[in-house]
Amino acid sequence: MNKFLTMLKTELKLSFRGMDMIIFALCMPVVVATILGVIYGNREAIPGAEYSFLEQSFGALSTIAICAGGVMGLPLLISDYRQKKILKRYKVTPTSPTFLLAVWVAIYAIYSLLSLLIVFGTLSLFFGCRFNGSFGGFLLTYILVMLSIFSIGLMVGGIAPDMKTASVIASILYFPMLIFSGATLPYEVMPSVLQKAADILPLTQGIKMLKAASLGLPLESVWSSIVIMFAFMIICGGIAVRFFKWE
Amino acid sequence: MWCQLFLYHINPWENRKQLFEQVGVQFQESNYPDKIRVRELCEETACLYRQPSSYGELLQKFGLADKREAFVSELSGGQKQKLFIVLALIPNPKVAFLDELTTGLDTKARRGVWKSLQELKEQGLTIFLSSHFMDEVEILCDRIGILKDGRFVFEGTVQEAVDLSPYERLEDVYLWFTGEEETGDE
Structure with missing residues (x-):
């Protein structure tokens, strides 16, 4: 079998056995979606809006898994493998950092896409949400947001000297992003001071794009977010590959 | 002082992928992910090489055939060391580097590993062995x-x-x- 698929299959199994991503990337988004669904029901986003509050939140909820996998799962996995000297073993095989990083990115991409499906299913089956944007456009946007958030995690995992440092940095990135970027706590209910602060977080920009794509709003309104996301992807991804440490 | 090192006429810094196709390495510390099975570890190793040996046969040869589905963490010290020799041999290498292979093994397990190494030598594999045990060195090394x-x-x-x-x-x-x-x- 193809070497990428063989690695992916085994690493995915190992990750399932670890359970934490099942909880944080697959279960948690559904739980938050259900809570918001129960609280807001069919209420309009703002009086007179064509979409409901919940429909507006779909884009945000779909990023909880991206956040969990990208800034928690990825850096911890990489630094754990480095600390356990597993990377040292790979160093003396005919493989490259890019290959390994690609396998790990694929694992968390699978979690994110699964979570996207589950959240979408929950909202449309149980809470009557409709999807008004274009599926293709949304998916492309989703992948862009995913890759740029993942590249932040790759960079942290790639250059953090040990597991402890990686987990501190991951926590500093994960919890604020999860709470203040709008992924769990809706951006719209935050006071405007907090919104301004949240705008600094890359995930906030990603969620703005996803909202626009899922509600069928013009993407021109979020062009600055698109530029920011691409910049993150290229800079952090580049640093991760360039400064990757085997041991 | 600068030194340049070539193994099989390959510069390991410029062409590490090409070189490591032909080299098997076993490290002193056992390094593998948590909760990985013997078969999975072998599969992951084998898929990285262009022409790997059959790990099934190697496991058989080292008496680990019935441990294929066991978790690596559940193996005894001797079984683990044998597994790491198997991993070092999966590339079908011209040369194998084995680092303090028998440290921490009981007498019987040590003898078992010696026997395996003797057989590999007879088949023409070059082995670099590092060891603190002089009895081992006397018996194994040319x-x-x-x-x-x-x-x-x-x-x-x-x-x-x-x-x-x-x-x-x-x-x-x-x-x-x-x-x-x-x-x-x-």
Whole structure:
């Protein structure tokens, strides 16, 4: 079998056995979606809006898994493998950092896409949400947001000297992003001071794009977010590959 | 001081992928992910090489065939060491580097590993073995090198080493070469 698929299959199994991503990337988004669904029901986003509050939140909820996998799962996995000297073993095989990083990115991409499906299913089956944007456009946007958030995690995992440092940095990135970027706590209910602060977080920009794509709003309104996301992807991804440490 | 090193006419810094196709390595510490099974670890290793040996046959040969589905963490010390030899042999290497292979093994497991290494030698595999056990070195090695502060102070056969020193036993010879024979009295 193809070497990428063989690695992916085994690493995915190992990750399932670890359970934490099942909880944080697959279960948690559904739980938050259900809570918001129960609280807001069919209420309009703002009086007179064509979409409901919940429909507006779909884009945000779909990023909880991206956040969990990208800034928690990825850096911890990489630094754990480095600390356990597993990377040292790979160093003396005919493989490259890019290959390994690609396998790990694929694992968390699978979690994110699964979570996207589950959240979408929950909202449309149980809470009557409709999807008004274009599926293709949304998916492309989703992948862009995913890759740029993942590249932040790759960079942290790639250059953090040990597991402890990686987990501190991951926590500093994960919890604020999860709470203040709008992924769990809706951006719209935050006071405007907090919104301004949240705008600094890359995930906030990603969620703005996803909202626009899922509600069928013009993407021109979020062009600055698109530029920011691409910049993150290229800079952090580049640093991760360039400064990757085997041991 | 700059030094340039070539193995099989390949520069390991410029062409590491090409070189590592032909090299098997076993590390002193066992390094594998948590909760990985023997078969999975072998599969992951094998998929990285262009022409790997069959790990099924290697596991069979090292008496680990019935452990295929066991978790690596559940293996005994001796079984783990054998598994790491299997991993080092999966590339179908021309040369294998084995680092303190028998440290921490009981006598029976050690003998088992020795026997496996003898067989590999007979098949023509070049083995670099590092060891603290002089009995092991005497039995297994055709040529030995003694290191002191990271530099070779002796290179040759066991017999040559013994002849050069005033001692008979390799352990004493080793201590004489490294200048550590007195430290036992302190």
